[in-house]
Amino acid sequence: MKSLSDEELLTLLVEDEQLARTLLSACGGSPARLAGEPETRLRMIGGLGLRRARQLLAAAEWGRRVASEGVESEFVTTSDDVVHLFRPQLEALSHEECWAVYLTSSNRIVERQRVSQGGVTSTVVDHRLIVKRALELLSTRLILIHNHPSGSPEASPQDKALTEKVVRAAALFDIRLLDHIIIAREGDFSFRAAGLLE
Numbered sequence: 001m002k003s004l005s006d007e008e009l010l011t012l013l014v015e016d017e018q019l020a021r022t023l024l025s026a027c028g029g030s031p032a033r034l035a036g037e038p039e040t041r042l043r044m045i046g047g048l049g050l051r052r053a054r055q056l057l058a059a060a061e062w063g064r065r066v067a068s069e070g071v072e073s074e075f076v077t078t079s080d081d082v083v084h085l086f087r088p089q090l091e092a093l094s095h096e097e098c099w100a101v102y103l104t105s106s107n108r109i110v111e112r113q114r115v116s117q118g119g120v121t122s123t124v125v126d127h128r129l130i131v132k133r134a135l136e137l138l139s140t141r142l143i144l145i146h147n148h149p150s151g152s153p154e155a156s157p158q159d160k161a162l163t164e165k166v167v168r169a170a171a172l173f174d175i176r177l178l179d180h181i182i183i184a185r186e187g188d189f190s191f192r193a194a195g196l197l198e
Contacts, residue, residue, distance in 0.1 A: 006024060006031050007021060007024055010034075013052075013056055013059055014048065014052050014055075023045055023048065026046070032092040032185075035056075035057070035060030035063075035092050036091075036093055036094060038094070039054065042057065063088070074109055075108050075109070076143065077107065079192065079193060082101065082145060083183060083188045085101075086099065086145050087183055087188075090146075090147035090183045091183055091184070093147055094120065094149050095120060095149060096117070096121070096122060096123040096148070096149060097116065097117050097118070097146060098116040098118075098144065098146040099114050099115060100113050100115050100130050100134075100144055101142060101143040102134055102137050102139035102142050103139060103141040103142060104139065104141070105140045105141065107141065110137050110139050111133075115129060115130055115133075116146075120150075122158065123146065125146075127166045127169050128169060130142070130144070130166055130169075131169045131170050131172075131173065134173070135173060139175065140174065141175065141177075141178050142166075142170065142176075142177055143180070144166060144177065144179070145180075145181045145183065146159075146180075146183070147183045148183070148184040152186055153182045153186060153188050155180075155189055155191065155194070159180070159182065160196065162180075163177070163197070166180075167197070178192065178197075179191055179197060
């Protein structure tokens, strides 16, 4: 299966070569964008229909789950590890989500938790709840991750303000925010790599 092109693999899923070509074309050739389309829009593309649209979305969700299986026992050593972990589930979303990864002092993942889900351009995140969960887990380190559906990974003033609030609140309990990572179709942004976190 690894040797198949995107179009060939999609043809196996929808059982129609022309339809597979039409679907990929409608999403700019991006399997991730195709998998992120809502069911209502997807079933209208090229006459895919409800049954095959659901089958395609189920296959995409299955792939995301397989990609993230077992990560709770893994260690995080770089920002790239976090991007690799979250890109499959966040890149194609049409709304913003913010996640927190709670870590031990040796950077072993204790828990991954979605802390907020919002609209197309923003989401409201309560920094107090993030720190509260870290205390409950006895976590000494954490990483924030969120997506930008617009495609641009650049940090907004709101992103910077949230980061500062979490840094200050976590520091009161000797918890360290290691990084805040933004994932988008055009790339990713690390607050630590950009020198915005000490």
